[in-house]
Amino acid sequence: MTEVRERTGVGAAEPRLEAREKVTGQALYAADRPVPGAAYAWPVPAAFARGRVNTVDTGPALAVDGVLSVLWHGNAPRLERSGDPHLRVLQTPEVTYRGQIVALVVATTPESAREGAEAVVIDARTAPADTVLRADHAGLYEPELVNGGYPGRLDKGDFDTGFGAAEVRVDATYHTPAEHHVAMEPHATTAFWEHGRLVVYDATQSSTAVRDSLATLFELPPQLVRVHNEHVGGGFGSKGAAKPNVVLAAMAARVVGRPVKLAMPRAAVFATEGYRTPTIQRVRLGADRRGRLVALGHESCSQSSRLVEYTEQAAVVSRVLYGVPNLATGHRVVRLDVPPPTWMRAPGDCPGAFALESAMDELAAAGNWDPVRLRIDNDAVTDAEGRPFSSRHLVECLLRGAERFGWAGRDPRPGTRREGRWLLGSGVAATTFPAITMPSTATARAISDDDFEVAVNAADIGTGARTVLRQIAADALGVDPGCVDISVGDSAIGPAPVAGGSMGTSSWGWAVTKACRQLRERIDGAHQGHVPPEGVATDADTTADLAARPDYARHAFGAQFCAVRVDPATGEVRVDRLLGVFAAGRIINPLTARSQLLGAMTMGVSMALMEQSVMDRRSGDFVTSDLSAYHVAVNADVPRIDVEVLEEEDPHLNPMGSKGVGELGIVGTAAAVANAVHHATGIRMRSLPITPAALLYASRGAYSARASTGGTT
């Protein structure tokens, strides 16, 4: 049987190139890399959240058979300062969070390293720790810039006057918990030194960033550091920059003079490799009688660590999603005795949209407006800074979604539909994520007329990056993808941005397009369309191309529709159906794009109903530190999910016309679920996750709460 394929380049549903390697166990991840004479490292975490390590008694650990070395701040090699203080591991006696690594045991086997780590005796002076985020915490301050480089505060018009004069108002506060990424592959590194050069195989979303951090910390020229990340088992932001594991492994390899493997134990991943900060967000919406927003206020509180200021940009989504004359958006952060939070899939927009899109549903209920109509009526023409959108099809997504979901004729009254013991409901939420592009380099080489090599230092973290980049290269060269060998995941290829911020395909793809088009021109111009026997090569850098782009607000949009059933006796919520309709520019590969959107929507259901990292407030310890305690959605929890992507042309992005799709699908999902739960039960869940216990607890006050719908008029 012959398979007839219409097209094989951009737009084709190409399966992942590395699929067979992965499912047959041939793909090598960071800790799998075979290296002769490897030693193994195991971390020793601080068992207190705040204090000083006086001394570390390494004797009992060194007495364990196979233990080669015990590193701690008293004997570890000195590191230079880097931009991220968290990377200066084992340099000072200070402990700033529970689980901070205070010693590292290196041994000939993982088992002896672990046994050694348990034998290390830490003598420390501890102090009471402050670990709880509260909206009235005295330490909260307004940072000038928040994550993503956005201004912390952005106001427009006169919020107080606008809100005061509004005819319909919502004033509500929403809570999102700390969450962990729990990528299947833990943070892991294989490191060795070779004639003064440092080579690492690292589980990272950016080998360029890791190379630069290691070069700084170990005072090496960047060309003496090589970082490989050919296969990465998920990241979701937690592997977006160099992390303690890679520095520890490199340090240990130097000390013991042989290759060192460090695969972080799962509990250490929870403690020290990053998490999504909890947020407390107050949203105030004011509308006129016809359902036009006249005032929007969004104030977010989040936490960071003593080591690093990281402010989740949760209110930034309110600068993009709706048009409103009077806007107040701000952020406050407090530095606590907790681990450094970091990026997690759709940082800012994801928790922010839970608050904003829940509040929009509350506004719709208060004004007796249809929630889809309310969103359409408040579509924006520019972002809050007055920039026009390069393309924006939120309204089309809402309309198409409503049609496909069967929204028409929905009875807005909550708690009125039953099927046996189940209460049924449906909800909607809007979605957006910035379409980011960053400078990248790439190279292309012609070996023969049907054999090309293209290299770009992308990280394929399970997204299909290498597959779509090969499609892009093939189109730019005007050949079949089968003629292109694509290389990724090696810092030696050249600088390229992180597989994060949904910027990968746009950024790497632009550089690939440029290198390949140059190559094609070179071949066609000088060689009558044939590759000369000695070959031709080109390289490209998109820094100048990006700087020349006009100033547009570039974002992808979408709408999510959700149907739930709720058992009022047990508080169980089942998501029956989830539909996402998105507009994200040109889709390079419908198969891998759908997989990204589907995965993110699944993660959104997980966020809505299950995920929460529980910290013991006295010890500062994340007690949910394994996958039996930290619940994520599994197959049985995932409903029927439908994904539709609208065609969207946008000439203001990059040569492919693509926007990112890695994060878009999680934004708004939790609000769609919570809004459906409200429609089913009449109970407004303003805190995540909506566990059976939380819903039952809230239902006890449901009748009194409904009589005075929290702050609406």
Ligand code: MOS
């Ligand atoms: Mo993603 S949180 O930008 O890796």
